[in-house]
Amino acid sequence: MLLVAPAVLLLAGVALYPILATVWLSLHRSILVFHEHRFIGLENWASLLGDARFWASLRTTLYFVAVAVSLELLLGLLFALLLHASFRGRGLLRAAVLVPWAIPTVVAARLWSWLFNADHGLLPALLPGHDVNWLGAPGYALHAAIVVDVWKTTPFVALILLAGLQAIPPELSRAAQLDGAGPLRILGSITLPLLRPAIAVAAVFRGLDAMRVFDAVYALTGGGPANTTETLSIYAYKTLMRSGDFGYGSTIAVATFLCVAVLAGLYLKLVMPNAGGQEA
Amino acid sequence: MIVCLGCARPPAPQPTDAVRIVFVHQPLWGEPAPFNALLDTFRREHPHIELVTQLLPNDSDVSHQYFLTSLEGQGADFDVLVADVVWVPEFARAGWISELSADFPQTELAEDFLPAAISAVTWEGKTWAVPWYLDVGLLYYRTDLVPHAPRTWGELETFTRAAMKKDPALQGFLWQGRQYEGLVCNVYETLWGFGGKSLENGHLALDTPEAAKALHTLRRFVERGLSPPSVTSAAEEESRRPFQDGRAVFMRNWPYAFGEAQKEGSLVRGKVGLSFLPTASGEPGFGTLGGWQLAINARTPPERRAAAVELIRALTSSEANVKFARAYGRNPARRSAYAALKDTSFAQLEPMLERARPRPVTPYYGMISDILQSEFSAAISGIRSPEEALQQAQRQVDRVMGAQ
Numbered sequence: 001m002l003l004v005a006p007a008v009l010l011l012a013g014v015a016l017y018p019i020l021a022t023v024w025l026s027l028h029r030s031i032l033v034f035h036e037h038r039f040i041g042l043e044n045w046a047s048l049l050g051d052a053r054f055w056a057s058l059r060t061t062l063y064f065v066a067v068a069v070s071l072e073l074l075l076g077l078l079f080a081l082l083l084h085a086s087f088r089g090r091g092l093l094r095a096a097v098l099v100p101w102a103i104p105t106v107v108a109a110r111l112w113s114w115l116f117n118a119d120h121g122l123l124p125a126l127l128p129g130h131d132v133n134w135l136g137a138p139g140y141a142l143h144a145a146i147v148v149d150v151w152k153t154t155p156f157v158a159l160i161l162l163a164g165l166q167a168i169p170p171e172l173s174r175a176a177q178l179d180g181a182g183p184l185r186i187l188g189s190i191t192l193p194l195l196r197p198a199i200a201v202a203a204v205f206r207g208l209d210a211m212r213v214f215d216a217v218y219a220l221t222g223g224g225p226a227n228t229t230e231t232l233s234i235y236a237y238k239t240l241m242r243s244g245d246f247g248y249g250s251t252i253a254v255a256t257f258l259c260v261a262v263l264a265g266l267y268l269k270l271v272m273p274n275a276g277g278q279e280a
Numbered sequence: 281m282i283v284c285l286g287c288a289r290p291p292a293p294q295p296t297d298a299v300r301i302v303f304v305h306q307p308l309w310g311e312p313a314p315f316n317a318l319l320d321t322f323r324r325e326h327p328h329i330e331l332v333t334q335l336l337p338n339d340s341d342v343s344h345q346y347f348l349t350s351l352e353g354q355g356a357d358f359d360v361l362v363a364d365v366v367w368v369p370e371f372a373r374a375g376w377i378s379e380l381s382a383d384f385p386q387t388e389l390a391e392d393f394l395p396a397a398i399s400a401v402t403w404e405g406k407t408w409a410v411p412w413y414l415d416v417g418l419l420y421y422r423t424d425l426v427p428h429a430p431r432t433w434g435e436l437e438t439f440t441r442a443a444m445k446k447d448p449a450l451q452g453f454l455w456q457g458r459q460y461e462g463l464v465c466n467v468y469e470t471l472w473g474f475g476g477k478s479l480e481n482g483h484l485a486l487d488t489p490e491a492a493k494a495l496h497t498l499r500r501f502v503e504r505g506l507s508p509p510s511v512t513s514a515a516e517e518e519s520r521r522p523f524q525d526g527r528a529v530f531m532r533n534w535p536y537a538f539g540e541a542q543k544e545g546s547l548v549r550g551k552v553g554l555s556f557l558p559t560a561s562g563e564p565g566f567g568t569l570g571g572w573q574l575a576i577n578a579r580t581p582p583e584r585r586a587a588a589v590e591l592i593r594a595l596t597s598s599e600a601n602v603k604f605a606r607a608y609g610r611n612p613a614r615r616s617a618y619a620a621l622k623d624t625s626f627a628q629l630e631p632m633l634e635r636a637r638p639r640p641v642t643p644y645y646g647m648i649s650d651i652l653q654s655e656f657s658a659a660i661s662g663i664r665s666p667e668e669a670l671q672q673a674q675r676q677v678d679r680v681m682g683a684q
Contacts, residue, residue: 032352033370033373035374035375118513132509135458136457136510136511222458223654224458225657226657226658226661230654241348242341242647242650243650244370
């Protein structure tokens with residue numbers, strides 16, 4: 001017990017205390033400019049339930065998570081399989097794939113905002129319907145943000161899955177090959193089931209990260225047009241830092257935290273126990 | 281977020297009874313030498329003051345966040361700060377900055393400072409800051425494509441149409457429609473041109489015919505293809521670049537774009553005219569006032585406060601205004617500085633600055649601008665009709681301002 005005490009104390013200091021302080025703040029009306037700081041119980045939470053902007057940003061965030069993470073897993077798997085095969089220049093390609101992951105998100109978002117530029121960007125010229133302003137048209141802007149996130153984090157997923165692939169003993173697929181299984185059969189019956197723990201890890205990491213997405217979207221669209229790309233984190237940031245409403249901003253932040261926690265719980269329940277069982 | 285606070289230069293040896301004051305400001309870009317020379321002159325003339333400068337990030341939102349947390353935390357680790365025009369009433373109401381009416385009386389300011397600059401540092405009839413340098417929304421036009429600067433919105437549309445008919449590759453009128461603070465400036469300029477007001481007796485009226493006309497006008501440019509679809513996501517640079525590449529007829533932007541357009545290598549060098557924004561009636565229009573003011577931390581103790589007032593006096597003097605204009609292209613806030621600069625391109629900005637107007641001067645501005653940004657964005661990108669967006673904005677604004 002004594003040996004873990006420092007770790008527990010450290011965690012309590014850097015993780016537990018800030019969370020509890022934010023929860024406590026969410027029970028106050030706290031607006032800096034007016035020196036208002038008084039306990040109001042659950043009033044902020046009641047407003048949150050009736051706040052259309054909160055529900056809209058929750059919907060936006062969930063859509064972003066669902067689409068972006070699915071694409072990342074799919075593309076990540078493709079890349080991982082490709083990089084797992086042995087061919088000349090594999091080392092170079094592995095390094096090259098990591099480049100988007102290494103670029104700071106805000107820099108990447110600015111770069112993409114020029115690529116998406118409706119007048120002289122590269123993408124609108126290549127894509128059908130090229131008079132669409134990807135960053136300024138409702139319905140499009142969120143998808144532009146998803147493209148940026150997918151471009152940026154697929155390498156991360158690919159890397160985790162590649163590590164998973166390398167942990168699978170090659171004898172298994174060789175044995176299957178001898179038994180006459182084709183490459184698709186091997187992928188479906190051997191590789192994917194054994195890769196499940198790695199896929200679960202990648203999905204949890206990316207899912208939780210995407211729930212809190214801020215920088216990629218904020219730098220690309222600022223939440224616009226008309227808040228159609230406003231995620232939970234952007235709403236919390238604007239309320240806290242621009243409006244200076246610390247009570248309500250904390251409420252949104254805690255709500256985000258709760259959503260992430262629920263999602264994490266679901267993941268662990270649905271994916272992890274099975275994966276653990278298979279490993280045993 | 282981490283705020284970079286690097287000392288610009290090591291403090292020189294000082295007499296032991298020196299008063300140490302700290303000045304925080306954003307980077308000015310360009311050569312540091314002229315600014316340092318100005319500070320060194322101040323140090324020489326005030327040997328009893330030990331002046332230390334600290335840099336803030338060059339991002340208005342991040343600086344605001346820094347001031348919010350540090351001033352509310354009652355920190356006295358800096359004495360003189362640089363505030364955006366829209367922060368002054370907020371900081372004053374919160375009691376974070378020191379009232380300066382005794383040091384810089386309104387009557388004294390009125391003698392030389394431009395009226396818009398004074399209104400931006402005044403709240404409830406008192407002085408809270410001193411204007412350092414200004415910005416104003418302007419209309420840029422291509423002297424080779426249009427006969428003269430358009431005076432009305434109708435004329436701007438006609439000229440755009442005619443120029444685009446001759447050269448269909450042209451983009452027409454560029455402005456800033458991204459959901460951000462710049463959009464609020466663009467909309468207010470149009471609204472003032474239709475006779476609207478920012479505030480009436482402390483009431484922020486948005487659900488008005490003037491505001492609806494303003495949003496309809498801007499939206500119409502997009503709908504009719506006289507502004508490219510990209511304006512609804514454009515900030516300053518997304519407008520300036522195509523304009524500078526010769527691909528547009530008109531542009532709304534801040535004065536910095538003029539310097540860029542006249543640089544060597546610019547495709548529109550010598551072909552750019554500056555004018556007032558258009559109005560409905562044809563009278564010269566009103567640009568949004570931007571820029572930075574110097575204020576004093578309310579926690580600064582009296583002996584340091586006196587030194588801080590000296591520093592503000594030195595940095596906002598007419599001579600300092602002129603030096604700043606020449607070295608950094610910053611627009612002076614004083615009429616006498618424009619008189620001294622009458623042979624330069626600054627002189628042509630003075631009439632526009634004379635007619636500049638501040639956004640609603642209210643301590644609620646930080647809370648309100650978020651609402652304005654999203655509703656104005658909804659109207660100009662066609663998500664809601666202008667009337668509907670304005671009603672929604674009015675409802676939210678009333679809730680915020682009535683909440684107090």
